[in-house]
Amino acid sequence: MPGYELxxxxxxxxxxxxxxxxxxxxxxxxxxxxxxxxxxxxxxSVFAQAMGAEHALAVSxxxxxxxxxxxxxxxxxxxxxxxxxxxxxxxxxxxxxxxxAPVCAEIDDTLNLDPxxxxxxxxxxxxxxxxxxxxxTPARLSDISAICQEYGIPLIEDTAWGCGGRLxxxxxxxxxxxxxxxxxxxxxxxxGEGGMLVFNEEADWRRAMAWHDHxxxxxxxxxxxxxxxxxxxxxxxxxxxxxxxxxxxxxxxPRVIEAQRSNKEKIWxxxxxxxxxxxxxxxxxxxxxxxxxxxxxxxxxxxxxxxxALVSAGYSTKILPEAYTWHFAxxxxxxxxxxxxxxxxxxxxxxxSTALLQRAVSIPINVMMxxxxxxAIAKALSEVL
Ligand SMILES: Cc1ncc(COP(=O)(O)O)c(C=O)c1O
Numbered sequence: 339m340p341g342y343e344l345x346x347x348x349x350x351x352x353x354x355x356x357x358x359x360x361x362x363x364x365x366x367x368x369x370x371x372x373x374x375x376x377x378x379x380x381x382x383s384v385f386a387q388a389m390g391a392e393h394a395l396a397v398s399x400x401x402x403x404x405x406x407x408x409x410x411x412x413x414x415x416x417x418x419x420x421x422x423x424x425x426x427x428x429x430x431x432x433x434x435x436x437x438x439a440p441v442c443a444e445i446d447d448t449l450n451l452d453p454x455x456x457x458x459x460x461x462x463x464x465x466x467x468x469x470x471x472x473x474x475t476p477a478r479l480s481d482i483s484a485i486c487q488e489y490g491i492p493l494i495e496d497t498a499w500g501c502g503g504r505l506x507x508x509x510x511x512x513x514x515x516x517x518x519x520x521x522x523x524x525x526x527x528x529x530g531e532g533g534m535l536v537f538n539e540e541a542d543w544r545r546a547m548a549w550h551d552h553x554x555x556x557x558x559x560x561x562x563x564x565x566x567x568x569x570x571x572x573x574x575x576x577x578x579x580x581x582x583x584x585x586x587x588x589x590x591x592p593r594v595i596e597a598q599r600s601n602k603e604k605i606w607x608x609x610x611x612x613x614x615x616x617x618x619x620x621x622x623x624x625x626x627x628x629x630x631x632x633x634x635x636x637x638x639x640x641x642x643x644x645x646x647a648l649v650s651a652g653y654s655t656k657i658l659p660e661a662y663t664w665h666f667a668x669x670x671x672x673x674x675x676x677x678x679x680x681x682x683x684x685x686x687x688x689x690x691s692t693a694l695l696q697r698a699v700s701i702p703i704n705v706m707m708x709x710x711x712x713x714a715i716a717k718a719l720s721e722v723l
Contacts, residue, residue, distance in 0.1 A: 340629075341527040341587045341594055343705045348589065352377065352582035363578045365396075367562055377581030382534070384588060389509040391517070391536035393543035396581060397550055400498045400520020402574035403533035404432035407494045407516040408466065409571070410537075410546035413438050417465035418679075421496070422451040422477075423667035423688040424695060425470040429496050430667065434675045438465065441679045442667040445691045447619035449632065449698065450477030452690070457485055466492050471500030471510050472665075473657065473700060474526070474598075474627030475620055479505050479513045486514075494518065499629055501526050502595045506623035511536050516546075521580075526594055526627050527587040529580040550574040594705055598628035601707040605631055608712035614640065614723050618698075630656050631701045635723060638696040643722040645699065651718035653711070656702035658695065666695055 359375030362368040378396050386394035397403050413419060415437040421429050423442040433440040443459045446452035451469045467486055469477045479495075486493040493514030497503075500510035501519045511517025519525075521532035537543040548555050549571035557566045609615060609631075618632040635641045641659045648655055663669040668685050670676050680687040701715065 340523070340525055340705075341590060342523055344590050344594065345528070345583075345587075348586035349583045352586045353579055356578050356582050365575055365578060365581070366556065377578045377585060378576050379581075381576075381581040381584040381588070384585065385534055386536060388588060388591070389512055389517070389536050391509075391512050391538065393537040393540060395535045395537070395543060395546050395550065396576035396584070397533045397535065397574045398576055398580075399531050399574075400496075400518060400522060400525075400533040401428040401432055402550070403518035403520070403535050404429060404468070404494070404496060405435050405572075406546050406550045406574055407518050407535055408432060408436040408438070409549040410516065410535075410542045411466055411492050411494075412545075413465050416463065418461060418463040419466045419468060420456060420459050420464055421468040422470055422472075423691050424449055424472055424665060425496065425667070426498070426665055427670065427673075428498075429468055429470060430670065430673060430676060433468070434673065439463070439679050440673070440676050442676070442688065444688050445694065446478065447694070448475060448477060448621060449473075449618055449694065450475065451482055453478055453481035453485055455690075456482060460485075460489055460491065464489070464491055466494055468494045468496050469514070470496040470498070471503060473632060474499050474503055474629035475618060475632075476500065476503055476505040476510055476624045476626070478621050479510075480621075483513055492516070498525065500627055502591045503627040504625040505621065512538070515539060516542055521584060521587070526598075526629060527584070527591050529576075529584045529587065532576055532580045532584065595627055597705040598703045599626070601705075601711075602626075602628040602631050602703045604707070605701060605703070605712045605715055608716035609633070609719065612716065612720055612723050615719075628703050630703055632658065632698055634694065634697040635699055636697065640723060641697050641699050644719055647718040647722045648701070648715065651714055653715055653718065654702060656700045658698040658700040662695065666691070668692055 360371035362372040365378040417438040444455040497511035498520035553567035
């Protein structure tokens with residue numbers, strides 16, 4: 339689980355640094371006061387470097403990052419955007435906010451976007467695809483990006499759960515045209531609230547930068563109050579204290595991922611001998627963030643019993659099965675735009691995904707795990723599986 343386990347002296351030192359440099363909390367301007375202290379800008383620069391991306395833009399949340407990505411690609415009314423049916427509501431909310439029609443595709447055995455179903459759902463109106471690396475396991479990006487290239491559709495990676503993961507040596511978030519990240523408090527690295535975008539194309543970065551800041555181009559030839567603009571936008575800016583925390587958290591990211599992988603491996607070793615348990619598939623060449631360990635039980639009843647057993651033993655599950663309805667589009671009848679895309683029987687729209695997700699159990703992985711945890715989790719589960 340997350341960077342919040344490691345929030346401490348380093349984050350505090352970065353925050354103090356802001357106050358020792360004039361206490362400017364806004365990312366722009368106040369140059370004389372701040373004595374060259376620009377935490378958000380610095381965070382963007384080191385984050386881009388860490389991911390191997392050309393450009394990065396920090397924003398106020400992972401949801402904002404998705405909305406800004408769609409704005410940078412000029413997505414709007416009349417367009418369709420395809421994502422996957424297993425994701426957090428935020429992915430589809432961002433599409434709805436852009437004015438485009440949200441379309442969801444089935445997931446495959448990785449529990450991420452099924453390339454075959456993606457192909458079936460593409461129409462002449464499809465203007466973007468958002469793939470999600472749910473709970474830190476990469477989607478089948480080689481197939482998905484090949485399909486997007488074949489159809490000339492930009493790929494956005496919702497890397498909210500995948501920050502620090504890789505596939506075939508390449509950072510998650512950098513396979514598509516734009517990658518988005520979340521730094522909310524439950525994520526692998528956190529700024530409390532916050533998000534980031536990375537870009538492969540400078541023009542996308544420039545459009546996103548202006549749009550997330552009311553259209554400001556930050557033209558160096560004029561003061562900000564006379565700034566030039568090409569379009570309107572909105573305010574999704576990150577503030578300096580978040581940037582400061584992000585700088586400290588990014589340094590801890592490799593340690594978080596390494597600890598999570600090691601702890602996940604220990605739990606899996608303890609569980610793998612249990613009957614009626616099928617691990618989530620992982621694409622070849624994946625380096626997961628190991629945010630959670632997901633397996634499929636024999637039935638929905640068994641999945642619910644697994645959660646009960648874990649909670650009784652002092653452990654828990656994460657998202658599956660207990661928060662199924664916040665993460666599965668088949669249950670989102672409160673979104674008329676999604677219902678309009680899929681017809682009234684939304685609950686029947688994703689039969690393969692329903693069959694997978696109803697049986698799924700997700701065990702959170704902590705950075706600081708008690709030594710007895712793997713055996714205790716295995717013991718609790720052995721009584722119900
Ligand atoms: C897949 C996915 N996308 C986007 C978000 C939104 O991130 P935030 O909470 O930073 O707005 C989340 C948050 O959990 C998420 O799980």
